[in-house]
Amino acid sequence: MKLPKLFFFLLAFSIFSCAKKEEQTTFKFGVWTTADAKKSDADYSKEFKKYKDGGIDEVLINTKTDPKLLKRLVPLATKEGLKVHAWIMAMNRPDDSIALQHPDWYMVSKEGKSCFDNRPYVDYYQWLCPTRKESREHILHLVEELAKIDGIESIHLDYIRFPDIFLPISLLPKYNLVQDTELPQFDFCYCDECIKAFEKIHHKNPKNSHNTSIDMEWKNFRLNAIQAVVNDAYKIVHQHNKKLTAAVFPYPEMADHMVRQRWDKWNIDEVYPMIYHSFYDEEIDWVGYATKQGVADLEDKKTKINTGIYIPGLKNDKELKEAILLAKENGAVGVSFFDGNALTESNLKTIKETKASLK
Known part of the structure; x- marks a missing residue:
């Protein structure tokens, strides 16, 4: 009787190990896709089915922080076999009706x-201060309202930077x-609250x-202000x-230099660096x-990288x-595409075929 028991134990262990390995690899x-409340459930079901049939596993949905709309879309997406992430514009809050009542x-x-x-740059750049208590609490409240929704995988921060x-x-x-x-017109945040802090x-x-660009304490103060919002979230x-x-800039040193964002120091489960090579003439x-x-900068951390492709x-x-x-060859756990509207039938066919070749 001992041999069959040992055999079944080894068989069960092998199956478990294979399952864990598959889960990990x-x-x-x-x-990424932006929602429109005017769009019908039938149209959304069709869109989500198109993604799933094309090899897509998850959708990162921007509902402009509308919990009601997200609640409506989650079951439609999950029914088609997709995982849902709640995509939120964090520090940059264009046309935020509550924030606009508070110019400070x-x-x-x-x-x-x-x-x-x-x-700066464009009309939709309306950035909230990460240091001021009221603006921070507003952002974190929006995060929590979305986090309460059943069926989502994550809160996906975007514009979590300067x-x-x-x-x-x-x-x-x-x-x-x-x-x-x-340049001074693009260098933020010099509000009274940040200066005082x-x-x-x-x-x-x-x-x-004398030269704020090489004042490391001032630079780190702003990096730490963003990090504090992320860690609270x-x-x-x-x-x-x-x-x-979170959607982040291509790799930490670059993000630090360009937008005051040092994402390898954050408490976060997964980052989606927007490695949009054409933006950088690469x-x-x-x-x-x-x-x-990015993978090297996250060595010994639990945070995973999902490469964003434009x-x-x-x-x-x-x-x-x-x-x-x-x-994949360089250590990402996945890829995400910007955005759903840009994906052609040919693109989806290529994604599905490439996905099949990886198994």
């Missing part, structure tokens, strides 16, 4: 101009800009700094048994390079397949 495919909540530039009525101190190189001609140095710690005013989300994820192999850099920046389906493979 399954490569995910996701897509907004970031202020080195020139002394507020995002409330002087928006405005771009440096734009991606390919975007500079669009704004007729040269950014060889940190910084002075309390470091006993100096950054406005009096992490606690809130996990209290509701959800995960915290070739397709840069997807692998940037993925590898569909309009790809020349063809051959590049799409190459980008997917480069992400």
Whole structure:
């Protein structure tokens, strides 16, 4: 009797081990999409089925922080076999009806101009201060309201950073800009609350700094302000048994330099670096390079990387397949595509075929 028992034990252990291995190594495919409350349930079911049939596993849905709309869409997506993430614009809150009632909540530039009525680059850049208690609590309240919704996988933070101190190189001609140095009109947050908080710690005013671009205490103060919002969101989300994820800039050193974002230091479950190679005038192999850099920076941490791929920046389906493979080969646990509207039938066919080849 001992031999059969041992045999069944070994068989069960083998099955369990294989299941765990498959769970750990399954490569995910996701897509970002923005919801429209006017769109019918039938149309959404059709859209979600299209994604699933094309090899997509998860949808990151922007409902403009509308819990009611998200509650409506979650069962439609899960019925088609998709996992749902609640995508939220965090620090950048364009047309936020509550925030707009409080002009003092907004970031202020080195020139002394507020995002409330002087928006950098584009009209939808309306950035809230991560230091001011009221604006922080507003953002975290929005996070919690979405985290309460049953059936979602994570709260997915976007724009969890400062405005771009440096734009991606390919975007500079669009704004007729040269950014060889940190320009004061794009350098935030010099609001009274941030200055007061910084002075309390470091006993100096950054406005009096000879060169704020090399003032490491001032830079770290702002990096830490974003980190504090993320870490608070992490606690809130996990209290509701959800995960915290975020769309971030390509790799930590680059994010630090461009947008005051150091995501390798955050408490977060998974990051989705937007490795949009065309924004930086890079070739397709840069997807692998940037993925590898992020994975290395997260070594010994539990945080995973899901590589973001910009569909309009790809020349063809051959590049799409190459980008997917480069992400996987360099340590990503999945890829996500921006965005759902940009995915063609040919793209979805390529994704499905590439996914099948990975098994």
